[in-house]
Amino acid sequence: MxxxxxxxxxxxxxxxxxxxxxxxxxxxxxxxxxxxxxxxxxxxxxxxxxxxxGSHLLLEADSNDAAKQRVAAMEDNVSSELRRGDAPIDIGDISTANGVLSFMVRNPAQVDAAVEKLRQLTKPVGMTGARDWDVTVMDQSRIVLTPTADGQVRALKDAMTVARDVVRRRIDPQGTKEITVVTQGNNRILVQVPGVEDPAALKALIGQTARLEFKLVDQTANPAEVAAGRAPAGSQVLPLVDGGGAIAVQRRVMVSGDQLTGAKQSFDQDGRPEIVITFNSTGARRFGRVTQENVGKPFAIILDNKVLSAPTIQTAILGGTASITGSYTVESANALAVSLASGKLPVKLNVIEERTISxxxxxxxxxxxxxxxxxxxxxxxxxxxxxxxxxxxxxxxxxxxxxxxxxxxxxxxxxxxxxxxxxxxxxxxxxxxxxxxxxxxxxxxxxxxxxxxxxxxxxxxxxxxxxxxxxxxxxxxxxxxxxxxxxxxxxxxxxxxxxxxxxxxxxxxxxxxxxxxxxxxxxxxxxxxx
Missing domain, CATH: 1.20.1640.10 (Multidrug efflux transporter AcrB transmembrane domain)
Known part of the structure; x- marks a missing residue:
């Protein structure tokens, strides 16, 4: 002992x-x-x-917005998949009416090949016998993609997982705060942030979808038609962020925020706040190619379906870095940079419960x-x-x-x-x-x-x-x-x-x-x- x-x-x-x-x-x-x-x-x-x-928020996913985003993503995938490769398939404009994708295959002999490509595209990874979309042929040359119920459930589940991680990164980008961000049920996220008694700022930070897109401006659109909210086939009318009207842009996304690797607040040559964004290698190549092929054309910078600006491309931008300017303060530019750097929300989140504990x-x-x-x-x-x-x-x-x-x-x-x-x-x-x-x-x-x-x-x-x-x-x-x-x-x-x-x-x-x-x-x- x-x-x-x-x-x-x-x-x-x-x-x-x-x-x-x-x-x-x-x-x-x-x-x-x-x-x-x-x-x-x-x-x-x-x-x-x-x-x-602190603040307690209960967020709920907007199912309608989730469905729209899913259709928009599939539209881009279909367009890219069918038009690339050694034997591209010539298709007409894609319609997204009523949440269903439909388009014409101009060459009837390519219908079977198009259907086969789409079935491979819409098959969930690692799952057999299950499909996210039903692919059918109508009138011999029109292909229709209809979302399945199981596919919508899986998509929402995946979106909520990503949304939870995005919300956490926005609130705590350094990972040093002790916050609670957990999913509840199929379509809700619980957020608890100790020490923060300003839920308005918290909601503004969380609620911004931060879906950044670069699209070409449709210069063929009739200004009168655009003012009435109508755009040519393959284009859409989007409002300007300052409320000063609207412009028509092509539906096809040339470069998206998914290809960002960083975003930070900086200052331009005149000392005004701006947001400097950096693309990954894929995004840099795509951004460089798009700007190189469209010198002299206006290029719309879109955030959450609102046009931030539509500058004319003066020269090819090949460095993988671009800047977003506008009427920003240091605080608003920094908040937007945080939202972009943390990634876009895959689904819009609505606050259904809010509590502040003193x-x-x-x-x-x-x-x-x-x-x-x-x-x-x-x-x-x-x-x-x-x-x-x-x-x-x-x-x-x-x-x-x-x-x-x-x-x-x-x-x-x-x-x-x-x-x-x-x-x-x-x-x-x-x-x-x-x-x-x-x-x-x-x-x-x-x-x-x-x-x-x-x-x-x-x-x-x-x-x-x-x-x-x-x-x-x-x-x-x-x-x-x-x-x-x-x-x-x-x-x-x-x-x-x-x-x-x-x-x-x-x-x-x-x-x-x-x-x-x-x-x-x-x-x-x-x-x-x-």
Missing amino acids: LDFPRWKVIAITLMILLGIGLAVPSFFPKDQVAHWMKGVPHSRINLGLDLAG AELGKDSIHKGALAAGAAIIAVMIFMLVTYGRFGIYANIALIVNAFLVLGIMALFNATLTLPGIAGFVLTIGAAVDANVLINERIREEIRRGRKILDAVETGYREAFRAIFDANITHAISAALMFYFGSGPIRGFAVVLGVGIITSVFTAVYFTRMLVVLWLRRARPRTLHI
Whole structure:
């Protein structure tokens, strides 16, 4: 029992001091910690929505918009697929009326080849016997693509997954904030952002679809027809973003925002805010080819079906970089850059539920939670002191150390503490004390059996550890399952519980054993009162 090497004492002491040092910044204001000297821990525990206040939004996908975007994407795919290759298929203008694609194949001999290409195009990857679109031939030369119900369900599911990731990137582009963005059901996304009490700005950031497209302006369109909202076949009328009228643009997307690799706010030569965008290799080649082939023609820059500008192409742009200018402020240009860089939303999201939790309510929750935790700790410490005497004192020291270690580890990983997390913290106190109770009762039992003090203590720690391990492994499994399947506050509870399990075993078994060994070496007691 007394064989407790010096290196173990030093290692345990250093670990505890490190944990306490990591926990300290969480007890001071954030702005004060930011001015501490380098080398001192700065990581703090983040407070969840229920403690720090913030915004809660429930978003729902616009199914009609999702269907329109799906049809538009398929229109572009069909046009590209049939017109490329060694044997391009000559087709007429594609109609998208009523959510159904239809077009004429000008050469009847190519109908079968067109159908075969389209069936390969519309077949889901990795699935057999299922199709996203039904491909049929009417009047011998007209091909009709009709979306299937299963295809629409799969498309919406995929769109919601992408939308969730886009929303997360927009709110937290650096990945450092503790936010909750999860899908609920088939068409909803829950967003919770602690510390943000301005839902209007949050909704503006999330709600912008940020669908960036570059299309050629249709110069054959009659201005009177365009003013009336009518465009030639193969074109569409889109409004100008400043409300100053509308123009006709070709439906075919020459370059899209899907091919962006970056977007940032900058300034033009006159010092006005602009957005500089960078394309990937495919987008750069396509953008360069389009501008090279259409020098002298107007090129519309479109964001969410509104024309930002329609400048005339003066020369080929081959570098893969372009700029978007307009009546922007630094703030609006930066917001648009964030939206573009995070990717476009594959579906329009509407806010159906909105709540703002004030910081005052969070302070009240923190006060009551801290009061509950403090009362629990004091009650447990009194019980341990009265019941086990000196060994109760060691258990109480371990209990305090355990609390600091939990906070220190959470601060190290910038974890979020929620109200359920405080409940998990109180629960770990019980787990830590439970381990000490098992150890102390086992030592008592060995003393009653007539063992010598050192043998009784050694046997008590060794035999109790088995029960402690079995009890805590079941808690660890529960915490892991709650973390994996849960979200938001449930995950917060699981994190605190999981960390508390590890620290409670360390403090209850190894730290208290060190304290007992150091006392036995120094005091050499003849009797043991426990």
